[in-house]
Amino acid sequence: QRINDEVRTDDEMAILENQPGLVPRPPIVTVMGHVDHGKTSLLDALRNTTVAAGEDGGITQSVGAFSFNLNGDMTVFLDT
Numbered sequence: 001q002r003i004n005d006e007v008r009t010d011d012e013m014a015i016l017e018n019q020p021g022l023v024p025r026p027p028i029v030t031v032m033g034h035v036d037h038g039k040t041s042l043l044d045a046l047r048n049t050t051v052a053a054g055e056d057g058g059i060t061q062s063v064g065a066f067s068f069n070l071n072g073d074m075t076v077f078l079d080t
Contacts, residue, residue: 043079
């Protein structure tokens, strides 16, 4: 079956049907990898920012998060 254009298995549908108070939430994408491999630069390109340019040595000093709207659906990105 489809919910919000997503295909759900029978097991997932049974869980959803038995808990009518559930509210859909956006997926969370965690960007992980080795230091200085372009994670923040990739996210900068998505959000049209220059966060990486302001980081000490180009290395992210803290965890960041932002929401991105793509075709009306929100996605949350975590930058580690």
